[in-house]
Amino acid sequence: MEQNQPTDKELVEMTLRERSSFGFIVERYEAKLKRYINRLGVKNPDDQLDVLQEIFIKAYKNLNSFDRSLSFSAWIYRIAHNEAISWYRKHTVRPEGHLIADSDEVLKLIDSSDDTPDIAFDQKINIEEVGKALERIDEKYKQVLILRYFEHLEYDEISDVLKIPIGSVGTLIHRGKKQLLNALNQDYIRI
Amino acid sequence: MKSMNGKNPEKDLKTSVLERLKENDLNPRPKAFFLVKEIIFWFFWFLSTGVGAIAVAITLFVIGYRQYALYEATHDNFLTFMVEVLPFLWFFLLFLMIILATYNIRHTKRGYRYSLLVVVGLSVGVSFVGGVLLQTSGIGFSADRWLGHYISLYNSQEKIELRLWQSPVAGRIIGQVYEMNNDNSEALFVDIYNTRWGLVTTELDDDDIKRLGTGQNVKVVGQVLGIKPPKIHVCGVFPWFYDDFHSREEMREQREIMKKRAQYYFRNEESSKLKDIDTYKTPCQEMMVFSRFNYGY
Numbered sequence: 122m123e124q125n126q127p128t129d130k131e132l133v134e135m136t137l138r139e140r141s142s143f144g145f146i147v148e149r150y151e152a153k154l155k156r157y158i159n160r161l162g163v164k165n166p167d168d169q170l171d172v173l174q175e176i177f178i179k180a181y182k183n184l185n186s187f188d189r190s191l192s193f194s195a196w197i198y199r200i201a202h203n204e205a206i207s208w209y210r211k212h213t214v215r216p217e218g219h220l221i222a223d224s225d226e227v228l229k230l231i232d233s234s235d236d237t238p239d240i241a242f243d244q245k246i247n248i249e250e251v252g253k254a255l256e257r258i259d260e261k262y263k264q265v266l267i268l269r270y271f272e273h274l275e276y277d278e279i280s281d282v283l284k285i286p287i288g289s290v291g292t293l294i295h296r297g298k299k300q301l302l303n304a305l306n307q308d309y310i311r312i
Numbered sequence: 313m314k315s316m317n318g319k320n321p322e323k324d325l326k327t328s329v330l331e332r333l334k335e336n337d338l339n340p341r342p343k344a345f346f347l348v349k350e351i352i353f354w355f356f357w358f359l360s361t362g363v364g365a366i367a368v369a370i371t372l373f374v375i376g377y378r379q380y381a382l383y384e385a386t387h388d389n390f391l392t393f394m395v396e397v398l399p400f401l402w403f404f405l406l407f408l409m410i411i412l413a414t415y416n417i418r419h420t421k422r423g424y425r426y427s428l429l430v431v432v433g434l435s436v437g438v439s440f441v442g443g444v445l446l447q448t449s450g451i452g453f454s455a456d457r458w459l460g461h462y463i464s465l466y467n468s469q470e471k472i473e474l475r476l477w478q479s480p481v482a483g484r485i486i487g488q489v490y491e492m493n494n495d496n497s498e499a500l501f502v503d504i505y506n507t508r509w510g511l512v513t514t515e516l517d518d519d520d521i522k523r524l525g526t527g528q529n530v531k532v533v534g535q536v537l538g539i540k541p542p543k544i545h546v547c548g549v550f551p552w553f554y555d556d557f558h559s560r561e562e563m564r565e566q567r568e569i570m571k572k573r574a575q576y577y578f579r580n581e582e583s584s585k586l587k588d589i590d591t592y593k594t595p596c597q598e599m600m601v602f603s604r605f606n607y608g609y
Binding site for chain 2: 136137140141143144147148151170173174177178181182183184185186188280281284285286287288289
């Protein structure tokens with residue numbers, strides 16, 4: 122984002138004065154949220170469009186509930202998260218992530234220093250394998266790992282998105298990585 | 313509207329969202345809506361911790377002050393006594409209120425950020441501190457009594473104590489003397505249900521006689537000699553405390569009176585043969601109630 126661009130909070134203030142300013146928020150978050158709901162399992166482009174519309178309509182209607190002292194990004198991700206979940210509940214399908222990750226993201230996940238268990242597995246793991254392994258771990262771990270390593274959110278932002286205590290975010294990431302490691306090891310055994 | 317990042321704006325979504333907002337004349341919900349929502353959660357949190365505090369206050373009142381002094385007179389042991397008098401309803405209410413308080417605080421704007429332990433701890437802590445304050449200002453006693461008066465199904469400590477002590481079959485009655493004979497060996501007594509009793513007071517000491525003579529409600533324990541007409545051989549007289557707030561010290565005094573009576577009845581050699589009732593000489597010595605006080609003599 123360029124320096125002269127308004128911040129999220131400024132955009133919120135602008136939108137509250139003038140509805141059309143909400144278009145800037147839509148523009149700013151459309152791609153990010155599309156990618157996020159895709160990762161959470163809303164894969165069909167038409168469904169994605171519907172879900173995104175609902176996300177932005179809800180965001181607009183609830184704009185006054187946004188706490189200015191918190192991150193807008195986390196706030197709108199929270200709405201997206203809820204909409205994605207209610208979407209796949211309505212469609213009675215298990216959330217199936219479709220992980221679009223680049224090699225940097227995967228390497229970051231593997232090498233990240235904020236883990237306590239030492240994840241020392243082969244650096245040559247390919248993206249596809251990590252993606253498959255993430256599909257098999259518990260939903261709660263998958264969600265937190267996606268937010269941390271694919272959406273690059275901070276712990277407090279993840280806490281705001283998932284509405285869980287900040288301390289639990291660290292625990293979930295720690296356990297999620299452990300489970301991911303087990304899932305990856307199982308893949309190796311199969312191979 | 314031009315794109316702010318200079319890239320090709322994804323017009324479809326932006327346009328459709330803005331059109332939908334316009335067509336349906338959608339507006340952001342007013343701040344007051346969210347403020348009221350927040351206030352409601354906090355209100356229910358205060359309410360649930362408040363009720364929790366009352367539960368704690370009444371529990372402390374029951375545990376700290378009531379009826380322990382003479383539990384041997386009404387129960388075989390401390391356990392059966394506790395099962396009868398402990399305010400289980402309030403324990404349950406306290407538990408329920410803590411769950412409610414936790415739920416409400418977790419649904420406030422930032423309540424989710426704190427761990428369950430912190431949130432539960434806060435609700436429990438506030439309930440306990442509030443309960444101690446309420447109890448020290450006498451509200452535990454008053455609330456329990458007030459509820460007992462206005463809710464027929466509510467088993468207040470007053471009702472429990474009345475039930476325990478107004479039990480003629482077990483030789484316990486509550487009431488006051490309205491006439492005594494000249495040598496203080498007999499008295500006429502009316503219990504709280506207006507039944508008139510003849511009291512045989514030959515085994516009472518001077519302190520007991522004094523308590524009978526005050527004209528106040530007293531607790532009488534003895535051997536029932538007959539029902540028609542109601543007559544009881546009195547073995548002990550104790551103040552009826554439940555008309556006001558009384559200190560632990562007063563309770564201790566009451567217990568000492570009871571111990572003294574027990575010691576008096578079991579002072580002779582037969583006292584060591586508690587199970588052999590035939591050896592007892594007086595109606596009061598036959599009362600196993602006092603044998604429960606005899607430990608250690």
